[in-house]
Amino acid sequence: EDKVVQSPLSLVVHEGDTVTLNCSYEVTNFRSLLWYKQEKKAPTFLFMLTSSGIEKKSGRLSSILDKKELSSILNITATQTGDSAIYLCAPNSGGYQKVTFGTGTKLQVIP
Amino acid sequence: GAVVSQHPSRVICKSGTSVKIECRSLDFQATTMFWYRQFPKQSLMLMATSNEGSKATYEQGVEKDKFLINHASLTLSTLTVTSAHPEDSSFYICSAGTSGGDNEQFFGPGTRLTVL
Numbered sequence: 531e532d533k534v535v536q537s538p539l540s541l542v543v544h545e546g547d548t549v550t551l552n553c554s555y556e557v558t559n560f561r562s563l564l565w566y567k568q569e570k571k572a573p574t575f576l577f578m579l580t581s582s583g584i585e586k587k588s589g590r591l592s593s594i595l596d597k598k599e600l601s602s603i604l605n606i607t608a609t610q611t612g613d614s615a616i617y618l619c620a621p622n623s624g625g626y627q628k629v630t631f632g633t634g635t636k637l638q639v640i641p
Numbered sequence: 642g643a644v645v646s647q648h649p650s651r652v653i654c655k656s657g658t659s660v661k662i663e664c665r666s667l668d669f670q671a672t673t674m675f676w677y678r679q680f681p682k683q684s685l686m687l688m689a690t691s692n693e694g695s696k697a698t699y700e701q702g703v704e705k706d707k708f709l710i711n712h713a714s715l716t717l718s719t720l721t722v723t724s725a726h727p728e729d730s731s732f733y734i735c736s737a738g739t740s741g742g743d744n745e746q747f748f749g750p751g752t753r754l755t756v757l
Binding site: 560564566571572573574575578618628629630631632634 | 675677683684685686687690734736743746747748750751752
């Protein structure tokens with residue numbers, strides 16, 4: 531059975547802090563790992579990672595995959611209150627773009 | 642990015658009734674769509690994979706006779722919750738992927754189902 535574990539489960543930081551969110555996975559036929567941000571409704575796509583060691587960046591967010599360690603991290607620098615959300619990691623395994631979601635990390639950024 | 646819509650966004654129904662939720666890919670064709678369920682404070686759980694023109698593939702523990710999925714066209718998949726009960730109250734989300742080998746999935750806005 532596929533497993534995805536995210537840590538920490540929740541996190542409260544002050545604006546301007548830097549946070550690192552962790553994701554570890556055990557899935558069969560791993561193809562890629564996706565990160566999503568979920569606010570009040572459905573998740574929105576952040577990153578797709580397929581190769582180890584190659585950092586993907588989007589503004590203050592960056593992410594990297596370690597296939598040897600079966601893990602990924604998501605970094606957010608200079609956090610803002612708008613970053614408050616649940617961040618979901620989702621490895622894609624097998625065909626048909628099937629993904630398995632982790633429990634998520636709930637991030638709260640306070641002014 | 643690609644747009645996926647869901648309808649309705651919110652539905653309240655009586656126990657024992659059936660509810661149909663639509664998922665549409667608005668600007669792309671999706672041979673495969675996915676249906677997820679999310680209970681409060683929990684992550685998204687994949688219920689089934691909906692394949693255009695063929696039967697859906699259900700995850701373990703999901704009753705196929707209770708959650709009927711129809712993927713009649715490349716832009717529409719429907720999920721019908723039959724004989725709904727209060728424990729079926731949840732947030733149902735669909736997603737679809739674009740063609741071309743990319744694994745990115747685009748999510749619909751979700752449907753909040755409340756069964757009284």
